[in-house]
Amino acid sequence: MFKEISTDQAFMLIEPGNLVLLTTRDNAKNNLMPISWIMPMDFCAKFALVTGRWNYSCIALEKTRQCVLAIPPSSIIKKAVSAGNISGDEVEDKFKECGFTPLQAGDVCAPLVAECIANIECKVIEHIKRHDIFILSGIRAWINPKLRKAKRIHAVGNGTFIEDGKTINLKNFMIKRPNVKDI
């Protein structure tokens, strides 16, 4: 179902600023939360995200230093947002509670999310505690070819979301850009 892609393409899963589901696994318990405070830091798979101990996921991230960044299509926006309505410490199985299917990842303990467009397996390379910033390195990336063109969602922050609209191609106009293969 998921096809592996180069981690050099993974920044394009984050750069448009779409909503991400962050998955972790600790004490044999899977967890996931929606996150939009995340950004690429390079054209290779290096990312920064902000989360603190007010989120249950933060503790697993600190402890295991592994996670998955999963990209939900807009068709499952309610499921994705529901993951922000409850905390992982309130339920036994948050994936089940929110209607998600965990899949075994290749190299990290955190699960992939079957319903998502793509998944990036990451390791924590640094935790800048004073700012609640985690610096992540993407080590493997996976895409569901059937969802390659699916619309993604962007959180506004006030309880509304914006779905992807039309694509504008400026490849020939943008002269300083990385030579990267389309996803």
Next chain:
Amino acid sequence: MFKEISTDQAFMLIEPGNLVLLTTRDNAKNNLMPISWIMPMDFCAKFALVTGRWNYSCIALEKTRQCVLAIPPSSIIKKAVSAGNISGDEVEDKFKECGFTPLQAGDVCAPLVAECIANIECKVIEHIKRHDIFILSGIRAWINPKLRKAKRIHAVGNGTFIEDGKTINLKNFMIKRPNVKDI
């Protein structure tokens, strides 16, 4: 033309992951560059962005510790992208070169961008050099009421861009969200 809004609303100008124009002013020379490696860090106006000395703007940011984050509407996407095609050190007036109008900001030396939906005046509160991360505090925020609903743009990273599509309202469904006034 621009109306001041609360800095507590400013995170909603960044959270959807739209393209931002970063303006600086150094030695009486205005500069601007497009940036999408940026994220909110809080519901107040605290942001992180990644840029390094390979960008001319970085030097002004290090020196003056002030900048403006301006949000371009998709109607001026070519102008916004053109600012990434040339470096500020190659031209005398990059605003003029790219067709932008600088406006005097309230509390920072960097200019607002007249053609943008909104502008956030920021001060650098920390520069984490080993990761090229600047931590910014938004001190004043401005919106053009006529462009309040304008579509924004999202960089994919491969020379294509995605325009905002439809808005999805989940205010009643999203139970854990900040109580923030719409922009």
